[in-house]
Amino acid sequence: MPTRRAVTGRSREPRARFAEELRSLRTRRGESLRQLGERLGWDWSLFGKMENGETLGGPEVVEALDQYYGTPGLLLALWELAINDQTQFRERYRRYMALEATATSLWHFAVSVLPGLLQTPAYAREVLAAGSLKGPELEQQVQARMGRRTLLDGDDAPPFRTILSEAVLRTPLRDAAAWREQLEYLGEMADRGNVTLQVLPLSAGMHGLVGTDMWFLRLPDGRTVAYSESTYRGDLIEENASVERLQRAYDAMRDLTLSPVESRKFALCTLEELPCRPST
Structure with a gap:
């Protein structure tokens, strides 16, 4: 299971922090955006936009990513911080x-x-x-x-x-x-x-x-x-x-x-x- 990072007041701007975490989790697995999309059943371009900070996505896709990466609640917590920022x-x-x-x-x-x-x-x-x-x-x-x-x-x-x-x-x-x-x-x-x-x-x-x-x-x-x-x-x-x-x-x-x-x-x-x- 990937090491879970603490969400603290020292974290960077919430939206950038969320995007950074998504990129980090994917690249540590050695996967392309297209491979991630195929494995989760979403259009791979959505994950690209999320990693570039263009969109935050919805709670369903974030929960699916949490489950896929074995980071229960981490991505959803970062998403909630970003969407309310x-x-x-x-x-x-x-x-x-x-x-x-x-x-x-x-x-x-x-x-x-x-x-x-x-x-x-x-x-x-x-x-x-x-x-x-x-x-x-x-x-x-x-x-x-x-x-x-x-x-x-x-x-x-x-x-x-x-x-x-x-x-x-x-x-x-x-x-x-x-x-x-x-x-x-x-x-x-x-x-x-x-x-x-x-x-x-x-x-x-x-x-x-x-x-x-x-x-x-x-x-x-x-x-x-x-x-x-x-x-x-x-x-x-x-x-x-x-x-x-x-x-x-x-x-x-x-x-x-x-x-x-x-x-x-x-x-x-x-x-x-x-x-x-x-x-x-």
Whole structure:
């Protein structure tokens, strides 16, 4: 049985500690990721993403790994520490925001929610409230999100490309008037020279980024970093091989999208499906 390492306050950042332990246990056995996947019955690429810190996986796969490696409870304990590590999430998000402010170009994919750079106050408020924010903290976050939109203003604004899953445009706000305002604002932004909007129709089927929102930032030094985002957490990815793999998935998905012209027409059709404003 492998030696069990103590989980102490001296351990490194929980997410990195979890990934390191997974790599160590596998390499000590002399197994490849593909062999591990075959023996446990999971897609081997999932284990690669877990070892690179791109995902934590679910409790079922972690329990199976604990059993396979003969480390009862160790990996599950590390997983629980990592998944509850909100302090590190906030630090990564702050670093991402600092990088976003200096980016020379940005590109993005949305699974179900519009990117913050294209949100109206009403849209931002409903999205953030769905994530359990309320009161003064909610209003503070709405204002902060509106402040981000200035990134796309001015003659020196960076190019921004966003690919929206059709589901984004099929998930309205509760208030029809607020939803209309959001779609109209989206159309206005799509007319800007530095903004490119494309729609990925649901008929395109499965693709490599089907489960996550993704941001890519080109930095002044020529590097590209990625940021995967969900309602409750996000991950900044700076390792070159991981970023390149995600970029390839993004490029393959972009080949399935409608053209910018067709995408704008699609968004306008969505707007026309809304009830007309009541007469005054």
